[in-house]
Amino acid sequence: xxxxxxxxxxxxxxxxxxxxxxxxxxxxxxxxxxxxxxxxxxxxxxxxxxxxxxxxxxxxxxxxxxxxxxxxxxxxxxxxxxxxxxxxxxxxxxxxxxxxxxxxxxxxxxxxxxxxxxxxxxxxxxxxx
Amino acid sequence: xxxxxxxxxxxxxxxxxxxxxxxxxxxxxxxxxxxxxxxxxxxxxxxxxxxxxxxxxxxxxxxxxxxxxxxxxxxxxxxxxxxxxxxxxxxxxxxxxxxxxxxxxxxxxxxxxxxxxxxxxxxxxxxxxxxxxxxxxxxxxxxxxxxxxxxxxxxxxxxxxxxxxxxxxxxxxxxxxxxxxxxxxxxxxxxxxxxxxxxxxxxxxxxxxxxxxxxxxxxxxxxxxxxxxxxxxxxxxxxxxxxxxxxxxxxxxxxxxxxxxxxxxxxxxxxxxxxxxxxxxxxxxxxxxxxxxxxxxxxxxxxxxxxxxxxxxxxxxxxxxxxxxxxxxxxxxxxxxxxxxxxxxxxxxxxxxxxxxxxxxxxxxxxxxxxxxxxxxxxxxxxxxxxxxxxxxxxxxxxxxxxxxxxxxxxxxxxxxxxxxxxxxxxxxxxxxxxxxxxxxxxxxxxxxxxxxxxxxxxxxxxxxxxxxxxxxxxxxxxxxxxxxxxxxxxxxxxxx
Numbered sequence: 358x359x360x361x362x363x364x365x366x367x368x369x370x371x372x373x374x375x376x377x378x379x380x381x382x383x384x385x386x387x388x389x390x391x392x393x394x395x396x397x398x399x400x401x402x403x404x405x406x407x408x409x410x411x412x413x414x415x416x417x418x419x420x421x422x423x424x425x426x427x428x429x430x431x432x433x434x435x436x437x438x439x440x441x442x443x444x445x446x447x448x449x450x451x452x453x454x455x456x457x458x459x460x461x462x463x464x465x466x467x468x469x470x471x472x473x474x475x476x477x478x479x480x481x482x483x484x485x486x
Numbered sequence: 487x488x489x490x491x492x493x494x495x496x497x498x499x500x501x502x503x504x505x506x507x508x509x510x511x512x513x514x515x516x517x518x519x520x521x522x523x524x525x526x527x528x529x530x531x532x533x534x535x536x537x538x539x540x541x542x543x544x545x546x547x548x549x550x551x552x553x554x555x556x557x558x559x560x561x562x563x564x565x566x567x568x569x570x571x572x573x574x575x576x577x578x579x580x581x582x583x584x585x586x587x588x589x590x591x592x593x594x595x596x597x598x599x600x601x602x603x604x605x606x607x608x609x610x611x612x613x614x615x616x617x618x619x620x621x622x623x624x625x626x627x628x629x630x631x632x633x634x635x636x637x638x639x640x641x642x643x644x645x646x647x648x649x650x651x652x653x654x655x656x657x658x659x660x661x662x663x664x665x666x667x668x669x670x671x672x673x674x675x676x677x678x679x680x681x682x683x684x685x686x687x688x689x690x691x692x693x694x695x696x697x698x699x700x701x702x703x704x705x706x707x708x709x710x711x712x713x714x715x716x717x718x719x720x721x722x723x724x725x726x727x728x729x730x731x732x733x734x735x736x737x738x739x740x741x742x743x744x745x746x747x748x749x750x751x752x753x754x755x756x757x758x759x760x761x762x763x764x765x766x767x768x769x770x771x772x773x774x775x776x777x778x779x780x781x782x783x784x785x786x787x788x789x790x791x792x793x794x795x796x797x798x799x800x801x802x803x804x805x806x807x808x809x810x811x812x813x814x815x816x817x818x819x820x821x822x823x824x825x826x827x828x829x830x831x832x833x834x835x836x837x838x839x840x841x842x843x844x845x846x847x848x849x850x851x852x853x854x855x856x857x858x859x860x861x862x863x864x865x866x867x868x869x870x871x872x873x874x875x876x877x878x879x880x881x882x883x884x885x886x887x888x889x890x891x892x893x894x895x896x897x898x899x900x901x902x903x904x905x906x907x908x909x910x911x912x913x914x915x916x917x918x919x920x921x922x923x924x925x926x927x928x929x930x931x932x933x934x935x936x937x938x939x940x941x942x943x944x945x946x947x948x949x950x951x952x953x954x955x956x957x958x959x960x961x962x963x964x965x966x967x968x969x970x971x972x973x974x975x976x977x978x979x980x981x982x983x
Contacts, residue, residue: 367708374668381661386949397664401671436623440667443630447663450634451656454641458649463833467653474647 366407373400377388387455387465391448398444404435491539492547493616495562497653498529498572502611509604518589518600522607529610530576536715537569541973548620554608557684563620567827569976570859571617571751575744578834579610582743585842586736589849593643593734606758609635609740612983616659622670622760623680625752633659636745640729641969651732655725657849658715662722666712666807672705673760682759693765696834706761708752710771717749719775719812720803727789727801735845738797739838742804750811754823757815758981767818777795780910782809787917795854796844798836798860799915799921803880807833814895820982821901827974828867832879833889835963839956840876846950852944856925861938863930868944870929872957878923884914886964894971909923951978 377400380393414429459465462473506523512518540547546565553559583606593600612632620627637659641652674680676698677688692698718726726746730738757766766772786806793799811833814826846869848854851862863870879888892911899907927936963970 374664377920378661378664380705381657381664387653394660394664398667401664401667404668430941431530436674439623439627446636447660449632450637454649454652454656461649470650470653474650478647
């Protein structure tokens with residue numbers, strides 16, 4: 358337990374994760390939410406990337422003249438790369454969605470948006486009746 | 487020598503991905519629909535053949551998907567459970583697409599329709615990968631693909647308030663994805679593995695030796711919360727009614743009956759293959775899920791009673807049905823798990839059918855308001871009859887599929903001496919009846935219905951044949967439930983161990 362927490366990078370990434378998480382959850386602005394999402398993902402990438410580092414390790418490519426007893430773990434880097442691709446595509450989708458929202462309703466604030474949609478519905482109902 | 491049928495899992499995933507690349511390039515709308523439906527049909531056929539091949543010997547095989555072997559390489563694991571799940575998912579998806587074709591034509595803009603079909607291909611690919619994959623990071627990648635596909639199919643109908651529904655779905659779904667990713671990162675850090683088998687062994691060792699208990703527990707909690715948010719369990723259910731009532735009919739059917747189920751299947755795999763059910767029981771995670779499942783059973787029904795919009799009512803009923811599934815999983819007993827899996831299949835078939843029927847009703851009666859559908863019984867008798875059958879199945883009337891799954895769940899509850907579940911089951915059944923019967927009675931026996939002309943707005947056969955097929959399945963599975971139950975029990979034997 359103790360040595361798990363000794364890595365202070367883990368502390369930072371957990372704090373960053375919490376910041377991103379809360380930003381995505383609580384912020385009312387779509388753009389801020391997307392920024393929060395990216396902070397959250399980046400925190401996990403930091404966490405993973407740090408875990409792959411081995412003290413004094415070299416890159417895990419075995420060539421003549423590049424032999425060592427200690428190598429850096431390459432798997433987390435692979436995971437981070439995959440994660441980045443996923444995160445980028447989700448961000449792209451979210452930005453496209455926000456653009457559509459802004460074009461249609463003229464706002465990126467969730468509360469205002471809810472209000473507008475509710476009013477539209479009410480008007481529609483009274484129009485039908 | 488590898489037997490030929492062992493290639494089917496990877497083959498199904500790959501052709502779905504290939505179709506997803508081809509479909510958007512095709513400008514012809516009809517052609518894209520043909521490619522997608524034939525793809526789903528092919529996957530269905532392949533999965534059924536796979537099931538037929540492996541059921542007699544109850545074989546569970548591991549398929550090495552790549553050059554490297556186990557701890558480093560990527561693997562697919564397939565047994566009877568996986569192949570049956572894949573068949574059910576492909577079957578329900580196929581008929582959801584067929585049943586919603588007319589609404590798709592009306593709801594989608596010309597420019598976006600081939601992208602819609604592309605997303606359906608991707609959804610199929612990702613659900614198959616989630617079912618088959620034995621590597622938890624691969625599961626995460628396909629969860630994200632599934633999520634983006636789900637956003638798109640909700641948003642595709644650019645009318646009403648689909649944007650707002652998508653935004654809400656987006657926020658909760660992304661929070662859940664973050665939790666799942668972090669959970670995987672923690673698991674990798676403490677065990678050094680991503681393969682489910684090796685994770686299981688390491689976690690057992692760690693748990694027995696008592697080291698790193700907190701990180702493993704946190705990872706398990708995060709994974710559970712993430713997957714339950716994505717499958718709309720009670721405290722995180724709010725996105726489901728909004729998204730599935732705003733979207734087009736096919737999307738609602740797929741969202742409510744398949745996408746949420748994909749995550750539940752993954753949760754079952756994570757419980758039994760990664761953490762081990764002993765761990766889940768010891769840490770009380772299963773009890774927490776059980777409590778929320780029971781609350782969802784009641785809450786979803788109460789919420790459905792207050793709805794006046796037909797699609798919203800059906801979607802709220804999904805919340806309560808998902809509660810049933812989680813209550814079954816939460817029992818953490820073989821019987822409970824079998825009941826939950828049976829209910830996954832029941833709910834997938836019935837809910838998809840109900841959404842398609844509701845779509846049919848909406849397009850012919852020109853209203854979504856249940857209070858205004860007063861003469862719907864005589865005007866569209868075939869559609870209404872199917873709605874009645876589905877509703878009875880959801881309530882749990884004997885001779886229908888829903889009865890069998892409630893029966894199984896009640897048996898599991900009695901076996902586990904769980905009084906709470908029996909009371910909740912009874913209460914929820916009564917509540918189910920109380921919101922499904924009023925619209926039926928109003929539609930068939932109100933003043934307007936008695937005077938209305940008959941068959942005036944019945945949809946033609948070509949628009950309702952897929953609903954008829956699904957309804958027939960509900961009736962037949964109710965009458966002859968033994969084979970499916972036996973199949974599920976053989977399939978789960980490997981998971982329970």
